[in-house]
Amino acid sequence: MLDAGAIQAFANVVLHDKALMTPHTGELEILLNSKIKSIDQGISLAKEYTQNYNVNILWKRHSSFLIDVKGIVYLWEKPEPKLAVMGTGDLLAGILAFYFSRGFEVCNSVHLAFSLLTRAAQKSKGFPTASEIRKLLIQGGS
Incomplete structure (x- = not known):
């Protein structure tokens, strides 16, 4: 990656x-x-x-x-417009690295990473920072 x-x-x-x-x-x-x-x-x-x-x-x-x-x-x-903030590329890189380290194929890794980030961003209020999106990811997007 x-x-x-x-x-x-x-x-x-x-x-x-x-x-x-x-x-x-x-x-x-x-x-x-x-x-x-x-x-x-x-x-x-x-x-x-x-x-x-x-x-x-x-x-x-x-x-x-x-x-x-x-x-x-x-x-x-x-x-997802809420992902257009500084730092979300770093979150994406980290999530991709997670899936790659577990043997997932590239296309599946990208799909899963985008899905996770999008879901977390959509559950946030307003326009979150990358740090707020990260916290939602840790909480499971809830």
């Missing part, structure tokens, strides 16, 4: 088909060395990258995309 600075540290390195990079759009543009002008272009460039470097990419945006090493694209199209 490679996030933030680790994405650049492993840029253009052939990795493992269970490896996952989790860039937001700015980080993805740096990784791909290209300004992303459209979703289609971003997905096309990311597909090429995943196949060349044997790594999955989770492009984090309001509707996130998982592009796997086979070029299959998964879309999480129901964005």
Whole structure:
């Protein structure tokens, strides 16, 4: 699981088909060395990258995309506005690491992590901080 600075540290390195990079759009543009002008272009460039470097990419945006090493694209199209706060990417990385450490496949890990974060955010009042979302996760979202 490679996030933030680790994405650049492993840029253009052939990795493992269970490896996952989790860039937001700015980080993805740096990784791909290209300004992303459209979703289609971003997905096309990311597909090429995943196949060349044997790594999955989770492009984090309001509707996130998982592009796997086979070029299959998964879309999480129901964005939760309450997750658009600083620190939720760190929560996502931690949850993904939890599932990966237990042998879950990349796609299942991403699906479960988004589901947990979304459920916790939806149960919060107003717009929570990442710390408040973390507390809801610990409490089971109740």
